[in-house]
Amino acid sequence: MATHVSCFNPGPAKVPKSVLKKAQDEFTNFQSTGMSVVELSHRSKDYAEINSQCEDRLRKILDIPSNYKVLFMQGGGTGQFSCLPLNIRRGESPVFDYIVTGTWSSKAAAEAKKYGKVNMVFPKPEKFTSVADEKTWKLDPEASYVYYCANETVHGVEVLNPPDTGNVPLVCDMSSNFLTCKVDVSKYGAIVAGAQKNFGAAGVTVVIIRDDLLDTAHPMCPIVMEYKTTAANKSCYNTPPTFCIYLIGLVFEWILEQGGVEAMEKCSAAKSKQVYDLIDKSNFYWSPVDPKYRSRVNIPILLGSPSGNADIENLFVQKATEAGLIGLKGHRSVGGLRASLYNAVSEEDTDRLVKFMIQFEKESAN
Ligand SMILES: Cc1ncc(COP(=O)(O)O)c(C=O)c1O
Missing domain, CATH: 3.90.1150.10 (Aspartate Aminotransferase, domain 1)
Structure with missing residues (x-):
């Protein structure tokens, strides 16, 4: 095996060497605490600082408006396939609009079906190599949200411009292209992204959600999946993946340093x-x-x-x-x-x- 490796893994994927080095240097003694990050209490002042610094850096990178919450959750991108329809609901029998462009949005739509009616915005194509013309889309104006995947990791189909959904909140899985390009957060109701491709290690998923969508969860929504509870507790309702959050904070710092x-x-x-x-x-x-x-x-x-x-x-x-x-x-x-x-x-x-x-x-x- 060659000693100089270039890693093109689809995820978990490459993390900047300087970030790994910093994590290594600090691993057994985090900022003179005499403890490793993995040993810090999630209720400690030191951890609270890691958590808020991480959030601040992400807010700076994406210029996130103040009426959006930033959440650090577990359960991966797949967990969000359930969290979204469990949390963002309009009416007793909600309808969710799904734009299906590949494996990942197909899985998201299949999961949402458990929690309401799924409206396929266009029929599922035989091959995922393009996106149906917007003129043919059938959006439901009463939908709880319109869902799309900004980048289909398996099929290599990327939708760079957010679709216009009028007053219906737009919800997006950005797991594989998060922070690879500018995004106007104000166009979205919610953005979700797992860390293990562009900004860290598997174990934490970022959710950026508009305040007015926090209050509509199904009463049976498991508490660790509830956006409102996660937001009210600064992502510390239960023990968060502290090391993963520390690491994404270092990647955010690296992104800021790169420009x-x-x-x-x-x-x-x-x-x-x-x-x-x-x-x-x-x-x-x-x-x-x-x-x-x-x-x-x-x-x-x-x-x-x-x-x-x-x-x-x-x-x-x-x-x-x-x-x-x-x-x-x-x-x-x-x-x-x-x-x-x-x-x-x-x-x-x-x-x-x-x-x-x-x-x-x-x-x-x-
Ligand atoms: C676009 C996209 N969404 C969701 C997922 C699922 O993420 P996880 O494996 O963290 O549940 C993946 C995984 O590769 C993905 O590429």
């Missing part, structure tokens, strides 16, 4: 352009996704022919792994390769990948 979300956006555009330029020039690599919706962060790639070739793809993954390029195998449900270019993946990592792809194509032609 904020603007710098992340620039870097994300440059990295993905390099890979797509190569794909578009070659007769060996193919992207199955409509160019209008190509993800900047998860790039599915087919090899050898426009429909892929499993033998060539397996060989690519094997050789890439030997060369220290890790995590490039496509999701088992779609095959091919997938390059995940999250925030911590550097332009240097991407250069290495592109050079490797060029070399592999040459070798395959011989």
Whole structure:
């Protein structure tokens, strides 16, 4: 195995080295407390400081308006598939609008069905390679919310512009593209994102939610899933994942040091352009996704022919792994390769990948 590794894992994924180093340096003695972060009481002053610093940094990065709460929850992105329909409800028999563009929004819609009626904004397509024309969408004006996934991690379909939903709150799963580009939070009722792709380790999920949506939970909503209770207790109703929250706070600090979300956006555009330029020039690599919706962060790639070739793809993954390029195998449900270019993946990592792809194509032609 190569000693210099570039990690393109889809999640859990790369964390900036300087963040890992800082966490390592502080691990056994956090800021002269004589204790590790994992040993601090979640009711202590030291932990309260970690929690509020983490929130402040995120508010600064995204310029989050004061009428939004920032919550740190457990249960992952999947937990939010249940939290959203359990918390954001209009009327006795709520309807939830779902824009389904891939695996993750499909799962979210299936879960929401347990808690109300799901209106599919357009029929589920056979293939997730594009998004149905907005003119064909059927939104329900009485819906509790409209849900979409900003970036489908498996299919590489990214929706950058928030859909216009009028007075119906817009709810978004940004798990795989959170903090990779600017977002106007005021356009959303709620934003949810798991940490393990762009801003830390698995175990904490960020929820950003507008104040007026805190009061509508189903009475049977489990208390740890209740947004209102989580907000009223500053994400400390029960023991929070303290180390994960500490770590995302360090990643937020790193993002601010790099120049904020603007710098992340620039870097994300440059990295993905390099890979797509190569794909578009070659007769060996193919992207199955409509160019209008190509993800900047998860790039599915087919090899050898426009429909892929499993033998060539397996060989690519094997050789890439030997060369220290890790995590490039496509999701088992779609095959091919997938390059995940999250925030911590550097332009240097991407250069290495592109050079490797060029070399592999040459070798395959011989
Ligand atoms: C877009 C998206 N949403 C939700 C999830 C589910 O997250 P978790 O595994 O944390 O439940 C994932 C996981 O990869 C994801 O990519």
